[in-house]
Amino acid sequence: MTGLRSLSSGVRALRPAAFGADPGGERLARIQGSPHFKDGVFQNPGGTTRMRPSGSMLEFAKTYFEKEQRARRAPRGTVPVHPTTVADLAGPAVTGLRVTWTGHSSVLAEIDGHRVLFDPVWGERCSPFPFAGPRRLHPVPLPLAALGPVDVVVISHDHYDHLDLPTIKALAGTDTVFAVPLGVGAHLEHWGVPAGRLRELDWHEETRIGGLTLTATPARHFCGRGLRNTQHTLWASWVVSGAEHRIYHSGDTGYFDGFKDIGADHGPFDLTMIQIGAYSEFWPDIHMTPQEGVRAHLDLQGGQPHGVLLPIHWGTFNLAPHAWAEPGEWTKDAGDDAGQAVALPRPGEPFEPSGKLPADPWWRSVSAPVTRPWRGAQQSEAAPGQGDLDLAGER
Secondary structure (H helix, E strand, O other): OHHHHHHHHHHHHHOOHHHOOOOOHHHHHHHHOOOOEEOOEEOOOOOOOOOOOOOOHHHHHHHHHOHHHHHHOOOOOOOOOOOOOHHHHHOOOOOOEEEEEEEOOEEEEEEOOEEEEEOOOOOOEOOOOOOOOOEOOOOOOOOHHHHOOOOEEEOOOOOOOOOOHHHHHHHHOOOOEEEEEOOOHHHHHHOOOOHHHEEEEOOOOEEEEOOEEEEEEOOOOOOOOOOOOOOOOOOOEEEEEOOOOEEEEOOOOOOOOHHHHHHHHHOOOOEEEEEOOOOOOOOOOOOOOHHHHHHHHHHHOOOOOOOEEEEEOOOOOOOOOOOOOHHHHHHHHHHHHHOOOEOOOOOOOOEOOOOOOOOOOHHHHHOOOOOOOOOHHHHHHHOOOOOOOOHHHHO
């Protein structure tokens, strides 16, 4: 028995700090009492969701690791990051709402005099290890400390490209409050965030921080950081409402009918931050395509174009088989076709949704040509030989 205990202790000692901690005590009891926790795991809206790649693993490996395909998944040159300065963020937003996308799903939202930082990832890799895992395709636009004081950090779920150990440890030394889905607080406490600075919410629960109301809303995804996915930490999208403005951050999610309910309960929104990258036909339930992302935005707005859509979860890490610039190109097309305003900032470029929107397709200067399936067969038939394929042809 002593030998077994020693072995167990040794395995725990090898556990990377980035794995975080499993929920226990009162936190675990609250998880087990959640209406969204059943049969020992959190459940997605609408029931079971496929979390592992579907179809042939051989076909997936061929698609993912083939040399020519790998080359498509990275920029051909230096990504034109906006040289954000402290001065860019020092003055108040003229309209009361200013947004700075720093890459992937990390967004600083300055809303009605408060500063909210969503899914901050300043680390070099989204991985538990400093020597392996997806590495940044562009640098962070500015040091974390240069952002200035942040009132609340919002985390959508505990995957490495959304919950980053070095970033959280840096923020733990400030006085910011953290709003996180149920169970995720165990990781943050393990990394030094005091329990008194945590607001840990189940879906449909809300918290008041300063002049803001933050509500955790459903998403269709999954969780896990260690070798086993226990489904004991929740994933969420988030609504943030101020005195004058309302914004929405999707986190990671597959498309589902719940966007309409979220919009009916909390919308319409001045800005939505919608995941439109890292999608694949191998995992259609847990990430959205650009077309689905635009559809989700319209659902959140009551079915009609309204506000501004900011595409997130693309451009920074290579996480799926699609071409690097494809999410930006396809979202631009889908937004144009729907008559929906889409902001296309360079990483680090601040903008105000009710002002002039960044609309330049900046990725084209460092990207291989991207097919345009939104134009589909009609364009191919009208102008053959231009390299455009319909969606079926692309896949």
